């Protein structure tokens with residue numbers, strides 16, 4: 001009944017096809033201890049991948065590891081601390097991961113916060129911008145070297161970045177990326193999700209120009225029943241509580257497009273797409289503006305303290 005009603009309302013519940021074993025591959029899933037990230041980690045683990053959950057809550061992360069190991073009978077699941085709201089922590093995470101001497105075939109930039117009150121990351125950036133976007137910008141750039149070594153002509157390494165339909169109403173405010181003059185939680189979340197799409201396109205162009213065997217795609221999971229909505233106003237939470245069973249996807253359904261982007265054979269070597277319900281979809285017009293993409297990349301390099309490659 002739920003699936004039929006969802007389809008009548010246009011909310012297509014996408015389920016990816018069965019994939020062959022991915023044994024021997026290594027994946028990192030940020031925010032993989034809960035919600036969509038946990039389901040993504042579980043589904044990749046079920047396919048035989050070695051999955052590293054990157055998160056900022058050790059207890060939750062370890063619980064997720066145990067649960068996933070039991071559910072999937074795959075022992076190669078581990079938690080590694082990474083607070084995406086701290087550049088020091090991100091750098092430490094990359095050092096710890098690199099010390100393991102593993103390849104990296106799949107990076108799922110999934111962690112995020114939504115509608116948080118005005119707050120700053122450890123480095124003084126507005127939290128949506130600093131954590132959702134800039135944290136993943138730095139993490140991806142620091143992991144690129146390993147991913148370039150891991151991808152091959154027939155088996156590209158894949159970067160999957162979780163955006164949201166909210167990006168369609170997002171605006172990049174270059175005069176105030178940190179929303180310090182006028183803070184709107186909705187505006188800040190939408191800006192961070194638009195920035196992630198533009199980052200994906202800019203990164204894909206650079207990877208193609210450099211002839212690297214790494215691809216970058218953005219995904220939209222749809223509307224999914226998770227804790228992400230904890231900061232929504234109480235009437236909104238009440239409506240969600242009453243209707244989620246019908247209109248919201250389950251975390252497993254929400255993870256389907258991330259998993260599809262991570263392993264689907266038909267996406268081999270293909271990057272620069274925005275995927276929704278397993279389909280290539282047009283993102284916001286502004287997201288294709290290469291000049292703005294480059295401007296965002298240049299600013300982000302300065303903010304994250306890394307050399308500019310664009």
Ligand SMILES: NC(=O)c1ccc[n+]([C@@H]2O[C@H](COP(=O)([O-])OP(=O)(O)OC[C@H]3O[C@@H](n4cnc5c(N)ncnc54)[C@H](O)[C@@H]3O)[C@@H](O)[C@H]2O)c1
Pocket residue numbers: 030031032033034035036037054055056057082083084085110111112113114131162163164165220221222223224225226227228229
């Ligand atoms: N739920 C939805 O309807 C929906 C819709 C569109 C997009 N998304 C996106 O999906 C992604 C996953 O969200 P979710 O719905 O599973 O929410 P969730 O709140 O259940 O999970 C968010 C994850 O991010 C992690 N996280 C938060 N702050 C962190 C930090 N400082 N460092 C490291 N990890 C941190 C959390 O621990 C958690 O594991 C987010 O990027 C979100 O914007 C969700």
